[in-house]
Amino acid sequence: MSEDYTKRTDVNELGEFGLIEHLTKDHKTINASTIKGVGDDAAVLESGNSLTVISTDSLVEGIHFDLMYTPLKHLGYKSVVVSLSDICAMNAIPQQVMVSIAISNRFSVEAMDELYAGIYAACKRYKVDLIGGDMTSSPRGLFINTTAIGQVSKEKITYRSTAKVGDLLCVTGDLGGAYLGLQILEREKQIYLENPGVQPDMEGQNYIIGRQLKPEARKDMIDLFDQHQLVPTSMIDISDGLASEVFHICKQSGVGAWVEESGVPIKQEVELQSIKFKIDPITCALSGGEDYELLFTVDPKDIEKVKYMPDIYIMGEIVEAKDGVKLHTKGGNIHDIKAQGWKHF
């Protein structure tokens, strides 16, 4: 009688990452074609002389998006982009996507046309083929599941688990914008709900709102790495915030990290907007999420390559695991960086 059927553990006790680990830790893969299963941005399959990488993501109405301020075309675009971002995070080139939709009957054919216009715009932009999916109904709400497939040579595949002590910690683009964009949209929604006559105040905030509504996958960076014959030692995309992603690389690589706050790229308009919301800008970057930039490590011998690449920032270093995962603030303090799970439950 080892089972206790009366036990009820709330999923919040484990959180997203804890729950996934709990559910998958005992599963051993058996097929020779399975190179890498659960635990990275994408799974990796043997495919002749190269590798196929494959990843899946869900967007759920009321959790990941609010149709009150999310145009369906943008939503379709984003649903493809977030899954392509996972493929890029393996240093692979995305080639195909499958999109499954569950819709309630409040959605019209015209609404689906808008959604698919966004899906196809992303396919065109990233040169990927829509190769299938599933279309079904839901009792309420819109669910979108996107599976992306890419190719990469065996020499270039980049995992989360292969950062080494002494590697440089780098990031693309700028961080924190997507989170602030969401805060602006949520604020304007509340104002509208309380007083539908008030016009939304989004003047001069196109960049920040665009980061939330129309993110891009950094396929351009994968192309750039290829042109410069740079293979990162590890990589992950930033979907849950910098802190969480640094933590994933460190945990899976068995290392620690030292992050300089001054090295974390934050745009001036993000900084200003952050202060307006009375949030420390570094908090937006660390915990905000949805920027879909790439976090990666490079061998120090490659420093000359990354130093001159556009839109790449060196912001820290990989250290011994015993030294932990630390943020060195501009004020000279040292803080532990904690893993931020996703907190939707």
Added chain:
Amino acid sequence: MSEDYTKRTDVNELGEFGLIEHLTKDHKTINASTIKGVGDDAAVLESGNSLTVISTDSLVEGIHFDLMYTPLKHLGYKSVVVSLSDICAMNAIPQQVMVSIAISNRFSVEAMDELYAGIYAACKRYKVDLIGGDMTSSPRGLFINTTAIGQVSKEKITYRSTAKVGDLLCVTGDLGGAYLGLQILEREKQIYLENPGVQPDMEGQNYIIGRQLKPEARKDMIDLFDQHQLVPTSMIDISDGLASEVFHICKQSGVGAWVEESGVPIKQEVELQSIKFKIDPITCALSGGEDYELLFTVDPKDIEKVKYMPDIYIMGEIVEAKDGVKLHTKGGNIHDIKAQGWKHF
């Protein structure tokens, strides 16, 4: 001003297949690795000397299952099986699955353990690896999306669109059971709701209920074809009912079909239960769905091979498109077979 933004077309006007066709008809694939996109049981990708096939399916609470009579372990098992069935329908061997789950906070960790016990049971039974997925929350209800991946040699890949006039129309297993199983479960649910004191009456109906709650993918048939060096000329799995699937093969192959009612395999217990429900048994087989058997065509030169294979039934012939898709009843009448879409909207 060609756009009419005030227009609202109900998705029911198009139905599942019409909506998919409407949304995907103009999309051209561009990558050389994309062999086959939308329009078959699975997409087909180039993969060295062989082909990778990939398919995705969603199961939505309140649409595809009712947790009042569906044990979570069975549901996990079924969610994997239905996607493996699509891989088998391409004459491929399934090797990997990805499972994405969206759950509301009414589900406990223990409930997820049950669901995953079923997922892993299916993985073990079919020798496939669970290689990833996504875990997120939903405002209400359980959503499961499964993506299955398989391999097949270029000589053996079997599409829906390649049936030829004169081919034999064959089916595996027996049909109609899964639909009747659902009717029994729904009936017992209603009785229970009206009078919780009444014990459910499912005596002697294990087979039929099992067809609904624990379907199997016919991977054994793919192995059998391989042993006998039989490559069907076309194939599809029976998820929406025989009528719908015959119609898909005919439409995509540009042919017609002649189906003998006497050749459609229906188990005696299915027949008896059907009569109890006052439904013609052939109607269950034609329109019931969820049997996950395989419908396929073979070249007449292969008749000796299929004649002696266990659990395969020859039930008709492929004819010219102009001769339509017809059912020759036991009573000697001839009926048109109509495509049955899925009618969840």
